[in-house]
Amino acid sequence: MNKKNSIVDMLTFGFALFSMFFGAGNLIFPPYLGVISGSSWFITFLGFTVTAVGLALVALMAVTYYECDIMNFFRPIGEKPALFLSFMVIMCVGPLLVIPRTGATAYEMGIKPILGFHNIYSITTVSFIFYALTYFLTVRPLKVVDIIGKFLTPFLILSLVIIIVKGTITPIGAPAETAKINNVLGKGLIDGYQTMDCFVSLAVGSVLMLTLKNKGYNEPKQQVKMLFKSGLIACTTLGLIYCGLTYLGSTVSTQYGIDAEQSQIIVNVTQNLLGNAGKITLGLASFLACLTTSIGLTSASGEYLVNITKGKFKYSTFILGICLFGTVTAIIGVSGIVKIGAPILAVVYPPTIVLIILTFFKEKIKNDLIFKLPTFTAVIISFIHVLYEQLGIFKFITILPLSDIGFNWIIPSFIAFVIALFIKKK
Numbered sequence: 001m002n003k004k005n006s007i008v009d010m011l012t013f014g015f016a017l018f019s020m021f022f023g024a025g026n027l028i029f030p031p032y033l034g035v036i037s038g039s040s041w042f043i044t045f046l047g048f049t050v051t052a053v054g055l056a057l058v059a060l061m062a063v064t065y066y067e068c069d070i071m072n073f074f075r076p077i078g079e080k081p082a083l084f085l086s087f088m089v090i091m092c093v094g095p096l097l098v099i100p101r102t103g104a105t106a107y108e109m110g111i112k113p114i115l116g117f118h119n120i121y122s123i124t125t126v127s128f129i130f131y132a133l134t135y136f137l138t139v140r141p142l143k144v145v146d147i148i149g150k151f152l153t154p155f156l157i158l159s160l161v162i163i164i165v166k167g168t169i170t171p172i173g174a175p176a177e178t179a180k181i182n183n184v185l186g187k188g189l190i191d192g193y194q195t196m197d198c199f200v201s202l203a204v205g206s207v208l209m210l211t212l213k214n215k216g217y218n219e220p221k222q223q224v225k226m227l228f229k230s231g232l233i234a235c236t237t238l239g240l241i242y243c244g245l246t247y248l249g250s251t252v253s254t255q256y257g258i259d260a261e262q263s264q265i266i267v268n269v270t271q272n273l274l275g276n277a278g279k280i281t282l283g284l285a286s287f288l289a290c291l292t293t294s295i296g297l298t299s300a301s302g303e304y305l306v307n308i309t310k311g312k313f314k315y316s317t318f319i320l321g322i323c324l325f326g327t328v329t330a331i332i333g334v335s336g337i338v339k340i341g342a343p344i345l346a347v348v349y350p351p352t353i354v355l356i357i358l359t360f361f362k363e364k365i366k367n368d369l370i371f372k373l374p375t376f377t378a379v380i381i382s383f384i385h386v387l388y389e390q391l392g393i394f395k396f397i398t399i400l401p402l403s404d405i406g407f408n409w410i411i412p413s414f415i416a417f418v419i420a421l422f423i424k425k426k
Helices: 003-021 024-064 070-077 079-093 098-115 120-138 141-169 184-195 197-214 220-250 262-308 315-332 334-359 369-391 395-399 410-421
Strands: none
Touching: 003 024, 003 141, 003 197, 003 220, 003 262, 024 070, 024 098, 024 184, 024 197, 024 220, 024 262, 024 334, 070 079, 070 197, 070 262, 070 334, 070 369, 079 098, 079 197, 079 262, 079 334, 079 369, 098 120, 098 262, 098 315, 098 334, 120 262, 120 315, 141 220, 141 262, 184 334, 197 220, 197 262, 197 334, 220 262, 262 315, 315 334, 334 369, 369 395, 369 410
């Protein structure tokens, strides 16, 4: 493999992966966190980075142990549970939540501020154009990574850097001395979930692996090495962008309350910093951020659905269906989609994290119960916690350690892991 080509490929893959990660939630959550945490913005940023960036990189490395096949990643817990969890992960980052959210955010942050008005016709038109572009840029899966990494991402990063540098050199104001919430670290950790970048790593691995093989990276060691380096590039870039966006939010923390509309904060900040030119720049950056994520995740969802249906339906058929569904669902709006997704993520994320951690020890694990018991425990605890939050029942769940930051499943899952160690395999 030519060294020069290898460096170009590494940068292309890294930028493509960054763009697949950096979509709707990644642009709106950090500024809002800065607003509600004030002078404590850096602590909130650290929490957000752990679950949004750290988990994404670890998940990418974990799925490479299974040649980036998400179904194989979940298979140690059993065929049917694996099918269910892998399907839920793909639905979360695909047709059900993230893909519709990208279209909604592209309109709310990219087009609506430029238009200056909003009605059902404008959002429907923009949604149709957005998913038409997604379809035509996704229908050839081997070209997805190159299209995103070489052409769309550089403009996206440049646009964000201009906004962040201007806001750092000439900040709008000083951060509020006190935070508007009690647990800034916990809020950052929980909102990091909402980006779903951990799931994105598991989902888009198949697209990246397909492109790697097409470029001549056929040895497993070559593939793992390239994915790791690309992941580092993507996650480092993500961390720097998150830091800048969180800081920008903190500079207007005296102007907004906890009930501020998340998607409007960065729009108003950018217009304040750069005027109408800034608003247009952010609009283009937002549209591209959402489009690149939509392209990557639509492709990944299509590949997964082709695999589980054993090729009974064409890749292009699934892509068309996903884009049509996204066109309709995006009309709900960002806030509506986030509300629908929160309880689903709260149940699916913990067992996925448990499996990610156990994957790194899979060569030493000879008993499947070591995979199954901790994973199923995480599902049960998380499901009970969601019932408490949604319906007010099973209040006892709040006495578990780390409940205040959404990690009350950790101790029970660890106990289940220890128990599984002492159960002999029949």
